[in-house]
Amino acid sequence: MTADRVNDLIAPGAARVVPQPLGRFAARHLVDRNYRVYRRDWLLFITGFLEPLLYLLSIGIGIEQLVGDFTLPNGSRVSYTEFVAPAMLAASAMNGSLFDATFGVFFKLKYEKVYDAVLATPLRPVDVAVGELVWSLVRGALYAGAFVVVMAVLGLTSSGWTVLAPVAAVVIGYAFAGAGMALTTWMRTWQDFDFITLAVLPMFLFSATFFPLDRYPDGVQWLVQLTPLYHGVVLCRGLTTGAVGVEMLIAVAYLLVMGTVGLLVASRRIGALLLR
Amino acid sequence: MGAQSVEQAAAGPVEAPVEALVEARNLRKSYGALEAVRGIDVTVRRGEAFGFLGPNGAGKSSTMRMIAAVSPASGGSLRVLGMDPGAEGPAIRSRLGVCPQDNTLDSELTVRENLLVYGRFFGLSRAEVARRADELLRFVQLTDKAGSRVDDLSGGLKRRLTVARSLINNPELLILDEPTTGLDPQARHLLWDRLFRLKQQGTTLLLTTHYMDEAEQLCDRLVIIDEGVIVAEGSPAQLIRDHSSREVCELRFGVDDHAGVAARLHHLGERVEVLPDRVLVYAEDGEAVAAAVHEMGLSARSTLVRRSTLEDVFLRLTGRSLAD
Numbered sequence A: 001m002t003a004d005r006v007n008d009l010i011a012p013g014a015a016r017v018v019p020q021p022l023g024r025f026a027a028r029h030l031v032d033r034n035y036r037v038y039r040r041d042w043l044l045f046i047t048g049f050l051e052p053l054l055y056l057l058s059i060g061i062g063i064e065q066l067v068g069d070f071t072l073p074n075g076s077r078v079s080y081t082e083f084v085a086p087a088m089l090a091a092s093a094m095n096g097s098l099f100d101a102t103f104g105v106f107f108k109l110k111y112e113k114v115y116d117a118v119l120a121t122p123l124r125p126v127d128v129a130v131g132e133l134v135w136s137l138v139r140g141a142l143y144a145g146a147f148v149v150v151m152a153v154l155g156l157t158s159s160g161w162t163v164l165a166p167v168a169a170v171v172i173g174y175a176f177a178g179a180g181m182a183l184t185t186w187m188r189t190w191q192d193f194d195f196i197t198l199a200v201l202p203m204f205l206f207s208a209t210f211f212p213l214d215r216y217p218d219g220v221q222w223l224v225q226l227t228p229l230y231h232g233v234v235l236c237r238g239l240t241t242g243a244v245g246v247e248m249l250i251a252v253a254y255l256l257v258m259g260t261v262g263l264l265v266a267s268r269r270i271g272a273l274l275l276r
Numbered sequence B: 001m002g003a004q005s006v007e008q009a010a011a012g013p014v015e016a017p018v019e020a021l022v023e024a025r026n027l028r029k030s031y032g033a034l035e036a037v038r039g040i041d042v043t044v045r046r047g048e049a050f051g052f053l054g055p056n057g058a059g060k061s062s063t064m065r066m067i068a069a070v071s072p073a074s075g076g077s078l079r080v081l082g083m084d085p086g087a088e089g090p091a092i093r094s095r096l097g098v099c100p101q102d103n104t105l106d107s108e109l110t111v112r113e114n115l116l117v118y119g120r121f122f123g124l125s126r127a128e129v130a131r132r133a134d135e136l137l138r139f140v141q142l143t144d145k146a147g148s149r150v151d152d153l154s155g156g157l158k159r160r161l162t163v164a165r166s167l168i169n170n171p172e173l174l175i176l177d178e179p180t181t182g183l184d185p186q187a188r189h190l191l192w193d194r195l196f197r198l199k200q201q202g203t204t205l206l207l208t209t210h211y212m213d214e215a216e217q218l219c220d221r222l223v224i225i226d227e228g229v230i231v232a233e234g235s236p237a238q239l240i241r242d243h244s245s246r247e248v249c250e251l252r253f254g255v256d257d258h259a260g261v262a263a264r265l266h267h268l269g270e271r272v273e274v275l276p277d278r279v280l281v282y283a284e285d286g287e288a289v290a291a292a293v294h295e296m297g298l299s300a301r302s303t304l305v306r307r308s309t310l311e312d313v314f315l316r317l318t319g320r321s322l323a324d
């Protein structure tokens, strides 16, 4: 056919191939877009997996010898590495989803203007927010799954509940991706992200990640329990060590509410920013 | 094939045809205290090429964005494809093609992927979108760049890709916001040629421009917009007939005092305009003006007789030049 004719594509009103209604899952096409970009960037893929593993190895090889075993609230004894590994799972779920939802979204929102183009199609701001969130969860689930397998291989899991640990990681990812995306809509420059780093680092160190809650000073314990990562750690540690309890239900509720509020705020804000 | 598809259009059992694809009444847009669009009335009919001609800041993009259902109107009424953009944005957008002023191409994807991904946003199947992508790449002559990164394309090629992208969903109305601004002459002509073909095939075009030659070449009908207000409407020929003389004699004198010289020329034509570097005398017969000037003993450094253009219409209506 000649290059000049696109009649069957652009016939005036007649014999048009009418696009299918997108329905509720329009966001999946944004996930697809991100996957296309990501599959070229295998280095980034590897790093996402490597980070928690390196933490784990350094603790397992070095620190475990110095610290010795732990007694969990339910009375069972675990090695220090067993104690810390689920916290690394939770922390890497947090980091991974924050990375996608903050830097990733900011880049596309303010620099690449990806969403300006997306919103010129039938997709709505909520589809953009859901798409980005789902994408970060898919990625997070992959990493979490691989990490849990490594934990099991290294003998760091002591309970059948472990199979749910990747799901817990996805719930943690949901919370941080939603909240991170919402905060990102208020960011003006890359420097503003220092605030997120500022919040994440102490959270990483002091959410009962490296030592149990009862070692914190009395006045600080309630503060630790307010942080989302603490709840993520509770969830993962309960599952991999088998020390399950009601506090885990509270943790799930906390994280789901956090993610949902974030998601709603983010979609409103994306609309307000771009559909002006 | 072109004629055939028009016949199909006439005979085809399609949904009730909306004759006015865009209908704006007293349409307004404000950004805070700034009123960018101040009550415009526009009707774009199916099958026509309709233009917004106006200088930078006139409110063209603001209007296009409202019509494209990506910017809420601040006042007045707007119907696009018979629907309300505020309430039925996704339904409207699914049937529009939009070339925004800044391309908004996805620089993390290849040329072809830009079309594939964008088409999926409209709910087209993978197979359908792949077929259209290849066909549209041929149409805008980008087939050999299919695997290139978008950042490696020149401005003209990016624009062509944006046009291709805007056609992926087989739109009923194609909105082009300054399609050739910033392109070199060759790139502009290629793009005009493509747009002209679309027009020949019956695509309804809605475009903005601040180039009067672009408006004259492509538009069946246009409005001239300035400071958020429509100052004239009609076909290019009609506008020129109504608001300017047939010809213009452009005179450059070696003096600084063009206004002083101009004062002596008023009797030669219907109207005299003074620009910083030249005087324009509007008359039916430009050559006669040139001769008369010569007879008066005024020696112009250069004399140019030409037909009136939309630029002259704009100058007449606003007292300013489009390029400002």
Ligand SMILES: Nc1ncnc2c1ncn2[C@@H]1O[C@H](COP(=O)(O)OP(=O)(O)O)[C@@H](O)[C@H]1O
Pocket: A276, B031, B034, B035, B036, B054, B055, B056, B057, B058, B059, B060, B061, B062, B063
């Ligand atoms: N998002 C925006 N926020 C604030 N002011 C805007 C915005 N978009 C456009 N404007 C202002 O509105 C006026 C009209 O702009 P625009 O519609 O882009 O005109 P044009 O496309 O004709 O150049 C300009 O003064 C411009 O600065």
Ligand SMILES: [Mg+2]
Pocket: B057, B060, B061, B062, B101, B177, B178
């Ligand atoms: Mg503009």
